[in-house]
Amino acid sequence: MAGVEDAMVTKLLVCLANSYKHGGRCVAGIDPETRTWFRPVSSRLGGEVYERDRQCPVGGEPRLLDRLSVMLSEHCPYEFQRENWLFEDHRLWMNMGRAGWDEACSLAQCPETLWLNGCDSDRGVNNCVPFAQKDEVRDSLKLIHLDEVGIKVSPRLDGWHRVRATFQYGGIEYTLPVTDSEFVERAQTSGTGEYGLGESLLTVSLTGKYKDNNLHKLVAGIVERSRQETGAT
Template identity: 45%
Template structure:
């Protein structure tokens, strides 16, 4: 187990930030972070990317730029759901559009070179303001006129420092779907919901691919795992893993130790549904981060 004063590192390829990564690290003008030991965030010098650029949004608002560790790029009707942890505040941020479905379009999320944000990218995103939707307290309205930029990557050890350890994933009850387990929360229990995103670590995951009730629809992909003494079977909306396991066909597939981003969606027919928005396998995750930027 690491001591609090041990060094940990992450590549950030920007010279515009000097912010806290989690609670112990800080980026240093494109160099490897080498912050030793915890330091009070309030005592650190901070600079927001884009500060001083004089950018004014519609309605006269000055946008803010946040650098997020991308921890979800999941399927959503008409677009994607993108979410990550802000390296300065260590809080979840979900950029959303001002459209009724709040989805992020392809044009809004792609980098300058046309690439798609990947899980574990450090992404610079310009945002207008926080926009809470019920218990989805993490939502921020994105600036549709700005382009996202990749500033670097993080690795498995960095995820360990971002790991959350909730006692349960919101509310567990016997009110599950036919194929799921602990996979939804009734609207009557909304009072108990305070947020909608979790990053958890599990020892193993079973990916289950099954035929839908409607034969005209794509194969369904679910993740079965245990966390904090409870078993869950949740739909997978991670666009990469969903496509990968659909291609393998109906069956069960075992994964070893992984991080999961679990999201709680908006109300649908009287329930809020839990989803696995990202699967991050330890065996395929780089132990060290990459210094390059393609954004």
């Protein structure tokens, strides 16, 4: 029997991730009232959200800090990804305006660390968690506030650019791939090299198991204070 948690519900989320995933997107946000993460997922094997699913009648593609009203039909956690909720097919997502920088900062969390550390993969630093330790993980999304972030843009064989974020959190160094769709698309025109961001909010996501038998940490959303204050798109 379905519990109260599984009842259909419409949630207002501050969008904090619109990230590339399996040919679709991973969209996630925080309910500003309960400060709870929600990741609307589809019934597809990977849960990815296609373009037709996520478009809003007003505003189109969800952007970070958009307020999204999404109808969710069932809580469907998968292992440590407890934030997953199945969204109701054929129900339009609604754009209810935008959150400001101060409100977004109020949603930032202060975790001691970004899950387990000490495991690196190629081009990364503290970017993995061994799959064998997945039972020590309790969630898959964190929003952190940083004073500065380094960005590295390097070429890939397919003509696109690889984008990584380097930063320090809790005295620990991290180098993580960036999958924020808008940020990655901007990086394609900026050219390769390294540059810095000022004060920013980062949504860090933990994936399922990769072929290397690790869970991987990704920067799924970047909100730069300077861009919000100037109204840059």
